[in-house]
Amino acid sequence: MLRRICVRELLSPTGLAAVYHHRRRQIRSAIRRLYGHAAAGDPVNVGDQIFVAVLNVVTSMLWGGTVEVENGSIDDLQVGRQFRELVGEITLLLGKPNLSDFFPGLERFDLQGIVRKMGALREKLDEIYDKIIESKRKGSEVEEEKAGEDFLDHMLKVEEEGLETNIPFTITHVKAMLMEIVVAGTDTTSNAVEFALAEMLNRVETMKRVQDELENVVGKHNIVEEYHIDKLPYLNATIKEVLRLHPTVPLLVPHRPSSTCTIGGYMVPEGSRVFINAWAIHRDPAIWKEPLEFKPERFMNTVHERKWDGNGNDFNYLPFGSGRRICAGIAMAEKMLAYCLASLLHSFDWKLEEGKKLDLSEKFGIVLKKAEPLVVIPVARLSNPDLYY
Structure with a gap:
């Protein structure tokens, strides 16, 4: 449900098209901020910059971005700062091994404090969501007519009127859905952009080829729009290669068989928690030629008429999972990742700080991150400064 x-x-395609203005506004805002750093020659933390932009897009789509509360207002940046800290802590706890999973008898003791810590984070999220939901419930008809119905409006209507099904739909479901979308849709995208830029800094011919493609399709006297993305095959191949080498969720989401089954000669009991190691599959030399090399060209080779589209149809390449539990937000993730990366590479050249070395090592967890944040200097490359505003 x-x-x-x-x-x-x-x-849905219709839903995503309807909120393109949110994506465009936030990406343009990020480019404007980065232009300020470029003008001053200041280094920037790429992951931080993109995280804020993506978070603002997601919150704008969910509840309109700006939320009125009794004692003032919370804009998307203020909400973003709170979520930014919480998301990192939540994903860390989600991926932390729990002794109670191996020794169920210890569960009631919560020896590592994981349940206690997650409970504290839930309370913080509840405070944020309670303010947002209360504001929505008190929203005036004038505001609703001006802004239109957003996703939170619809969920609250379902909760109040029971529009969907006989299954009870409570305010807890509303909050769970908001948390799921915010957590799953922010950190993953910003990490992928960070890895992509790092890999291209390590292989400058790839960055040059992407920028040449952008110049041919978009031009230096124009800015990137989403409709350009389908005309950028090499950029899209580069993104596929990034997700092959650095899948954002390396073990995918946990699966659980509804009945006992046998896989590869091994019996998997009903209710087992199963993880698929996509990270290892994507680096398997039996499947991929030179698997550790960053080569976007492999996704443009049509000799064998193979197409890895990320939709889970080929089990050799499944960055978003497969089957019934495939990522529901593939279309959103692909749009945001391509739009962010195209805008960054079209608007700026990128260079490391003097004396700094590029580090491509990974920090393994439920969400794959760079071990060291990518801190680089943007250099404006468009012909007209007005294009940055």
């Missing part, structure tokens, strides 16, 4: 509501109201 939750997946159906989410895909239909927010993540």
